[in-house]
Amino acid sequence: MAQPRVLVIGGGLAGLAATMRLAESGTDVDLVSLVPVKRSHSACAQGGINSVNALTRQQGDNEWKHFDDTVYGGDFLQHQPPVKEMADWGPRIIDLMDRLGVPFNRTPEGFRDQRRFGGTLYKRTAFAGATTGQQLLYALDEQVRRYEVSGRVKKWEFWDFLEPVLDASGRCRGAVCQDLVTMQFRAFPADAVVLATGGCGLVYGRSTMSMVCTGSAVSRAYQAGAWYGNGEFIQVHPTAIPGADKLRLMSESARGEGGRVWVPRKPQDPRDPREIPEAERCYFLEERYPKYGNLVPRDIATREIFDICTTDGLSVEKDRLCVYLDLTHLSREMLDRKLGGILEIYEKFQGVDPRVVPMKIFPAVHYSMGGLWVDYQKSSSGGLEEGDPKNQQTSIPGLYAIGECDYQYHGANRLGANSLLSCIFSGLFCAPSVIASGAAVRKTSAEESSRLFDASLRRQEARHESLLARRGGNENPYDLHQQLGGLMTRVATVVRRNEQLAAAYDEVCGLEERWQRCSLSDTGNWTNQNVVFTKSLGDMFPIAKLILKGALLRDECRGAHYKPSTAMPGIAATDPVEQRREAEEWCDRFEANTRKWLKSTIAKHGADGHPQISYEDIDTSLIPPRPRLYGLVGGDVIEEVWRERQRAAGQAGETSPQPVAAGA
Amino acid sequence: MIQAVETNHDAGDVATAAGHGAGATSRTIHVRVLRQDAPGQESYWERHAIPYEPNMNVISILQRIAATARAEDGRSVAPVAWDCNCLEEVCGSCTMLVNGRTRMACTALVDRLLEDNSEEIELRPMSKFPVVRDLVVDRRRVFRGLERVEAWVPVDGSYDHGPGPRISPEDQEDAYPLSTCMSCGCCLEACPQYTKIEVVQREGESAEAFDARRKAAFDRGFVGAHAISQAMLFNAHPTGRMIADERLAALTGEGGIQMCGNAQNCVAVCPKHIPLTRSIARAGRAATVWAIKKLFDR
Numbered sequence: 001m002a003q004p005r006v007l008v009i010g011g012g013l014a015g016l017a018a019t020m021r022l023a024e025s026g027t028d029v030d031l032v033s034l035v036p037v038k039r040s041h042s043a044c045a046q047g048g049i050n051s052v053n054a055l056t057r058q059q060g061d062n063e064w065k066h067f068d069d070t071v072y073g074g075d076f077l078q079h080q081p082p083v084k085e086m087a088d089w090g091p092r093i094i095d096l097m098d099r100l101g102v103p104f105n106r107t108p109e110g111f112r113d114q115r116r117f118g119g120t121l122y123k124r125t126a127f128a129g130a131t132t133g134q135q136l137l138y139a140l141d142e143q144v145r146r147y148e149v150s151g152r153v154k155k156w157e158f159w160d161f162l163e164p165v166l167d168a169s170g171r172c173r174g175a176v177c178q179d180l181v182t183m184q185f186r187a188f189p190a191d192a193v194v195l196a197t198g199g200c201g202l203v204y205g206r207s208t209m210s211m212v213c214t215g216s217a218v219s220r221a222y223q224a225g226a227w228y229g230n231g232e233f234i235q236v237h238p239t240a241i242p243g244a245d246k247l248r249l250m251s252e253s254a255r256g257e258g259g260r261v262w263v264p265r266k267p268q269d270p271r272d273p274r275e276i277p278e279a280e281r282c283y284f285l286e287e288r289y290p291k292y293g294n295l296v297p298r299d300i301a302t303r304e305i306f307d308i309c310t311t312d313g314l315s316v317e318k319d320r321l322c323v324y325l326d327l328t329h330l331s332r333e334m335l336d337r338k339l340g341g342i343l344e345i346y347e348k349f350q351g352v353d354p355r356v357v358p359m360k361i362f363p364a365v366h367y368s369m370g371g372l373w374v375d376y377q378k379s380s381s382g383g384l385e386e387g388d389p390k391n392q393q394t395s396i397p398g399l400y401a402i403g404e405c406d407y408q409y410h411g412a413n414r415l416g417a418n419s420l421l422s423c424i425f426s427g428l429f430c431a432p433s434v435i436a437s438g439a440a441v442r443k444t445s446a447e448e449s450s451r452l453f454d455a456s457l458r459r460q461e462a463r464h465e466s467l468l469a470r471r472g473g474n475e476n477p478y479d480l481h482q483q484l485g486g487l488m489t490r491v492a493t494v495v496r497r498n499e500q501l502a503a504a505y506d507e508v509c510g511l512e513e514r515w516q517r518c519s520l521s522d523t524g525n526w527t528n529q530n531v532v533f534t535k536s537l538g539d540m541f542p543i544a545k546l547i548l549k550g551a552l553l554r555d556e557c558r559g560a561h562y563k564p565s566t567a568m569p570g571i572a573a574t575d576p577v578e579q580r581r582e583a584e585e586w587c588d589r590f591e592a593n594t595r596k597w598l599k600s601t602i603a604k605h606g607a608d609g610h611p612q613i614s615y616e617d618i619d620t621s622l623i624p625p626r627p628r629l630y631g632l633v634g635g636d637v638i639e640e641v642w643r644e645r646q647r648a649a650g651q652a653g654e655t656s657p658q659p660v661a662a663g664a
Numbered sequence: 665m666i667q668a669v670e671t672n673h674d675a676g677d678v679a680t681a682a683g684h685g686a687g688a689t690s691r692t693i694h695v696r697v698l699r700q701d702a703p704g705q706e707s708y709w710e711r712h713a714i715p716y717e718p719n720m721n722v723i724s725i726l727q728r729i730a731a732t733a734r735a736e737d738g739r740s741v742a743p744v745a746w747d748c749n750c751l752e753e754v755c756g757s758c759t760m761l762v763n764g765r766t767r768m769a770c771t772a773l774v775d776r777l778l779e780d781n782s783e784e785i786e787l788r789p790m791s792k793f794p795v796v797r798d799l800v801v802d803r804r805r806v807f808r809g810l811e812r813v814e815a816w817v818p819v820d821g822s823y824d825h826g827p828g829p830r831i832s833p834e835d836q837e838d839a840y841p842l843s844t845c846m847s848c849g850c851c852l853e854a855c856p857q858y859t860k861i862e863v864v865q866r867e868g869e870s871a872e873a874f875d876a877r878r879k880a881a882f883d884r885g886f887v888g889a890h891a892i893s894q895a896m897l898f899n900a901h902p903t904g905r906m907i908a909d910e911r912l913a914a915l916t917g918e919g920g921i922q923m924c925g926n927a928q929n930c931v932a933v934c935p936k937h938i939p940l941t942r943s944i945a946r947a948g949r950a951a952t953v954w955a956i957k958k959l960f961d962r
Contacts, residue, residue, distance in 0.1 A: 024821050035747075036807065038847055039755040098828035101817040101901050103840045110830035129840055134754055138843065142816035149811055181796055210749045244717065245724040245770075246751045337837070341844070345752050348771045349721075428822065478731035521733030522742035526702050527797035529745050530730070 003028055004438055007175055007190035009161045009217055011037025013133070013420060014403025015196030016140035017427025018434070023147035027435055030188055031144070032156045032177050034212045038141045041198050041210035042423065045133020046342050047253035048125035049097070049420040051090030053114055056122040063087045066124065068623055070418060073119040073297045074369070074411025075559040076598060076625040077230065079618055082376050082391075082408050085383035086425045093424050094126050100139035103128050105338060115256045115338070119297040119415040130251055130341035136420055159186075160532060161217045164193055164224050164399050165456045171441065172398035173449065176456045178464070180532060183525045185460055187453035191438025194392075194400040194430065195221060196423075199368040203540045203547070204493070205485015207365035208240050208249040215543045216536035218372055218405050223542055226394040228603040228611075229407030230370035231543070232550035233560050235414055236493050238301035239325055240364030241346060247364035248349060250325060251342050252416040254359075255294040257334070259327045261285050261305065262358075263314040273316075273324055273358045284308050289631040299413040299560045300630055302363040306494045309362070316360055326358040365493060367419060369410040369560065370550075372401035373602055376408070382622050387432035389440075398441065400434055402426035407600070412559020467531050473519035477534040480518065484511055484537075488544055492551055496563050501552040508548060512541040512609075546603040546611040553613055556597040568593075571634025579634060583641040586634075590627050590642075598625055691716035693774060694736070694784040695725055697744050700795045704864070707795070710744075711736040722762055722769035722777075722787065723748055726799075744787075746799040753935055756846030759853070760799045761788040766853040768935050790853045794862040805861060806847050808882045809891035813914050817904045829902040842897040842943065844936045851889040851930035851940055857923045858886050886923040887915070889930035893943035899950065912954040921947050 004027045008015050011033040019029045031037065052061050067087035071078055098104060098112065104126050105113040114123040128135035147153040158180040165174045165187070174189040200215025201207030222228050239250040239261075255261070262281045269276060285304055286293045294301075305323050309315035316322050327335060327343075332355050335343060346354045373395055377388035384391055392400045392408075402423070409422040487507055491500040515538050522530035556566050568589060573579045599615035606612045627642055629635035693714045700707040713736040714728045730743035748758040751770045758769040763777060763786050777785050793801035831839075852858045863878040895911040898904035915921045924944055931940045 020822055035749050035755070035757060036803075036847075038807070039749050039757050041750065041755075043754045043846070044750050044752060092824045095824065095827045096822055099817070099819050099825065099903070101828070101843075101898070101904060103831075103836050103843050106831055106833040106836045108833060110832050112827075128843075131754065131844060134846070135843060139817075142810075143819070143822070145807070145811060146816050146818075210755065211751065212749055243721075243751075244719050245721060245727060248752045341754075345754075348753065349773070351773075476731065478727075521730075521740065524701075524742060527745050527800060530733075530743055 004191050004435060005030070005189075006192050006194060006434055006438060007032065007188045008194045008196060009033075009175065010040070010196035010198060010403070010405070011141075011144075011155070011157075012040035012042035012196060012198055012403060013137055013140060013423035014427040015040075015194070016137070016144050017424045018194050018196060018402060018430055019153055020140060020143045020147065021428050021431035022434065023144070023152040025431060025435060029147075029153045030156060030190065031153055032159045032161055032188070034158065034160060034180070036157045037144070037155065038138065040137060041213055042137040042420070043131075043134040044208070044210060044249060045136075045420055046130045046249060046251035047117060047256065048115060048127035048132045048417045049094065049136065050117065050124045050415070050417040051094045051126065051421065052087070052124060053091065053094070053112070053126070055114060056124055059122060061122045061124070063090065065122070066090060066120075069120045070409070070415055071411065071623055072626070072628060073415040074413050075628055076620060077233070077411035077558060077600065077618065078409060079376065080620055080622040081378040081382060081384055084622060085429070086409060086422055088383060089425050089429070090421055093421060093428070097136055097139055097424070100143060102135045102139045105129065115253060116295060117256050117416040118252055118292070118295045118301070125253075125256065125417045127253065127338070129337075130253055130339045130343075133420060136424070140424075161195075161197070161220065162460045163220050163456055164396065165452055166224065166396065167452055170225070170396065172396050173441065173452055176453065176460050178460070181527050183464070183528060185457050185464075187457055189449050189453065191441060192398045192400060192434045194402060194434055195372065195394075195405055196401075196403045196427065197405045199371075199404045200540070200543050201365055201368070202481075203484065203544050204234075204365040204488045205482055206243075206245070206247050208237055208247050209366070214536040214540060215368070216539040218401075219539035219543050221372060221394065221396070221399060221401070222546075222603070223539070223605050224396065225605065226396050226399060226401075227373035228370065228546055229373035229600050230412075230550070231546040231603055232492070232554055232601060233369035233412050234365060234493065234547065235298060235367035235369060235560050236302045236363045237366030238298055238305050238363050239361040240366070241349060241359070242320065242322070242362055242364075243349060248345055249364075249366065250346065250359060250361050251339075252295075252298070254325060254327060254339060254342065257327075257338055258330050259294065259325050260329075261294055261301075261323055261325055263308055263316060263323050265314075267313050268316070268318050273326070274328065282308075282314065292630065296630055297413055297415060299562070302494055303562060305363055322360040322362045324358040325361045327354055328356060328358055363494065365489065367410075367414055368404060369407070369412065369414055370547075370601075371405045371407040373600070374401050374406045374408050378619070384429070386429070387436055389433050389437035391433040392426055392430040393433065393437065398437055400430055402430050412561060463535075464531065467534060468520060468523045468525070470519055473517035475514045475518045477515070477518045477530075477537050480511055480515055481537050481540075484508065484540060484544060488547070492547055494562065496551050496561065497565070498552055498555075498563070501548050505545060505548045505552065508541060508544045512538075515541065542605060542609070542611070549611050549613055550601045550603060554597065554601065556593055558597065570632040571637055579637050580641070583634065583637040586638050587627070587641050587645060594625055693720075693725065693778070695729070696784050696786045697729075697798070698788040699744065699798045700789070702797060703794055703862075710741065716774075718775070720774040722760075722772040722774070722785070723751055723758065725774065725785070726769070744799060745797040754846060756848035759790055759848045759850055761790065761853075762786070764788075766790065766850045766933050768848060768850075771935065790849060792853050792858055792860050793849065794860070803847070803849050805882045805885070806849050806852065806888070806890065808879060809887050810847070810894060812883060812887055813891045813895040813911050814907060815891065815894035815898055817898060817901055818907050819903065831902070835900070839897055839900060841936070841938050842893050845890055845893060845938055846936065847890060848935065849890075850933045850935055854929035854933040855886070855889060856927050856929070857925050858888050861885050884918055886919050889924075889940045889944060892921055892924075892947045893938060893940050896943040896946050896950075908950075909954065912951055915947055916951045916955060921951055924948075
């Protein structure tokens with residue numbers, strides 16, 4: 001039997017973790033990446049990585065609670081077995097990264113230090129300064145370099161994935177990629193292909209994501225027939241630093257270490273923030289969410305910051321929306337030790353020392369919870385069956401997706417510091433599944449394979465040539481991208497309205513039409529960044545359309561997807577009997593909504609270029625869905641009614657050890 | 665290498681609304697770029713004029729150039745090629761010479777640059793690496809340096825063996841700054857001993873043979889401050905130091921630490937303020953001790 005060979009696309013945390021595991025299992029790996037893998041977007045992750053640990057365990061924490069926080073924070077929009085498996089792996093993954101040399105911050109006794117992140121009450125987050133993603137990425141990059149030296153891994157850096165190559169049965173047999181320097185095309189036959197290509201922030205123009213996060217690789221898989229799940233769920237991070245070229249993340253760890261969010265009670269108070277007395281400051285998150293305070297889940301913090309600026313008119317500045325994120329009450333020594341990396345970013349780009357002056361921040365597009373639909377095989381214990389070829393496999397057999405580009409772990413809203421975990425977990429966990437899947441096709445003959453690849457190569461060459469040869473078009477791809485980004489940011493982020501979404505869908509179709517008339521300013525065939533960008537822009541439209549259509553059709557509020565017309569306000573009554581009646585009604589409505597909408601959105605690329613949307617039931621067999629009541633007025637009454645109903649239904653207490661309401 | 669570009673900023677909802685309060689003035693920024701179409705070709709200067717906006721960085725200037733694709737004299741030109749990714753100085757992509765100084769383009773703020781020289785901003789590719797095109801250079805030698813010193817912890821594998829070694833906060837605080845090295849190459853560009861090595865593929869030479877020949881050429885050159893510092897990072901790690909001798913052998917071999925001329929430029933230009941000269945001093949001491957030990961072990 002021939003030596004197994006797998007193609008991994010993308011060298012961030014997920015791609016490197018998969019590559020390391022595959023290589024360790026004796027599989028040869030071709031690792032394709034747009035940038036040297038050490039420069040991947042994972043480097044931008046700041047705050048930390050979540051897992052149950054020895055300390056939280058003694059405070060009553062366990063893997064089940066991490067699992068529960070993740071699905072509750074995600075508003076139950078995840079299949080539960082993969083999430084349970086991930087939470088179970090957490091401690092082992094932190095131990096592994098520790099062994100690989102990640103310089104996690106330490107306690108005086110030399111143990112790993114932990115901090116608290118949003119959506120949990122435990123200090124689960126291990127961290128390495130405020131550059132945890134960079135440190136984890138480097139540790140994996142180093143291990144993969146070892147395998148590169150030994151010849152097991154071959155890196156193809158500055159290469160672009162163009163399409164998966166499918167055989168007559170629809171199975172993925174490899175891919176066609178392009179060298180971004182020489183612009184040459186190359187076929188990569190493989191037993192299986194793993195996509196680890198991250199999020200699609202550039203569909204929104206400026207975001208906290210890196211410039212490679214165009215979503216084009218995922219779009220190419222989607223256009224080749226892979227299903228896309230939960231596209232409308234886009235995380236808008238509550239705290240980013242606005243900038244002309246990108247919106248830079250200000251990590252949740254700033255709040256995890258005690259940072260406080262506030263605005264002056266007097267609109268646009270012109271005083272120096274340090275001169276404004278406590279009584280004249282509105283710490284709105286702490287006031288509205290006394291239990292979680294500044295560490296409510298991200299979707300909620302984002303909406304509150306957005307609201308206080310737009311609805312309440314309390315933005316710090318008049319011409320640009322922002323609130324204060326204040327660290328000035330914390331000791332400089334602690335800030336430097338635990339948050340140095342991110343404070344330096346603020347200082348470098350804003351020219352102001354955040355240890356002395358409160359930072360000005362505002363929400364920005366940050367993470368794609370949605371992504372390629374992937375399968376899994378549930379085990380008898382409720383987790384996953386390790387090594388089953390279905391795990392992490394897209395709807396195209398032989399094509400896998402891991403990391404941010406799959407849809408599987410974060411539901412309607414991701415908790416902070418869970419993404420690094422899901423990336424490394426899915427990367428490690430997919431390896432035996434990928435190997436098992438590849439074993440089935442390893443006997444392909446060389447001719448059969450070359451026939452298959454020739455067609456793909458010719459198609460990609462033709463697409464490339466036709467772009468270069470396009471004459472007389474008057475559309476500028478960079479202008480079109482800016483228009484797309486502005487539009488998506490306006491209608492498909494924090495607040496969504498059907499009439500806007502419908503209109504935006506038509507506008508995106510119009511932009512896509514205009515893209516056909518793009519003319520290139522560079523028609524050469526050497527390091528032509530112009531044509532590469534134009535191609536990836538063309539592939540952003542299918543993603544934009546499925547985001548908009550998914551959002552338009554989903555008439556409810558769930559996690560990051562918020563439609564005011566479908567919001568369920570809390571209890572208005574003060575009279576106990578009336579309160580009770582309202583709570584009963586609220587629960588009725590919640591149950592009806594769950595029946596109707598607790599489903600994954602599945603987008604399939606239609607032959608007409610429009611997404612075909614359908615819905616898939618969610619496996620909630622481990623933890624029954626319950627209302628997400630963070631800070632809701634009357635949440636305690638609703639919780640009481642909800643518990644009674646659960647008891648009546650005979651399922652209370654057995655599978656859900658957590659209290660229902662986590663809010664006020 | 666994917667270059668997304670924002671040409672100007674409308675006021676949308678979320679963060680686009682948080683654009684820039686101050687209105688753009690009609691000032692013009694003059695930019696002079698040293699261009700080169702491909703390896704082996706002549707380089708040439710090209711001038712660009714960009715409307716000034718507050719809070720720009722060199723990346724946003726290059727984005728404007730890409731979007732307009734016109735030189736100052738109105739000629740249509742191909743966009744300037746450059747490398748970037750994270751735009752927050754953590755990925756190490758966008759190193760170039762800005763007004764003659766090696767640095768990351770993303771943190772090169774235009775307002776500051778204009779304070780120093782209001783006439784123009786000059787952009788050049790790094791000079792110690794072969795130019796691929798315009799401001800894009802081939803830095804694979806930087807990563808080869810990491811291979812030479814075996815910059816990794818030699819673990820048995822990725823299967824569960826419990827936690828890593830206990831580490832004191834002092835040791836963590838010592839290691840962490842070294843571990844923030846993003847392989848940007850600034851220290852190498854500034855180093856007098858690190859000279860350019862450009863290997864050209866021969867007619868009929870296979871990709872593998874070319875790669876091997878290029879690596880061999882790299883290995884005869886100076887390994888550089890970044891790799892020396894990484895060697896010290898891993899030699900200080902409780903598991904990493906299990907192959908400390910192999911790293912010291914590499915550092916005392918051809919192109920090793922003896923080539924360091926102690927100019928101390930590296931530490932001055934490091935965007936992450938990594939104590940590179942401290943690493944080099946440590947490496948020097950360790951190499952001496954190791955050489956003597958080897959002498960007596962014979």
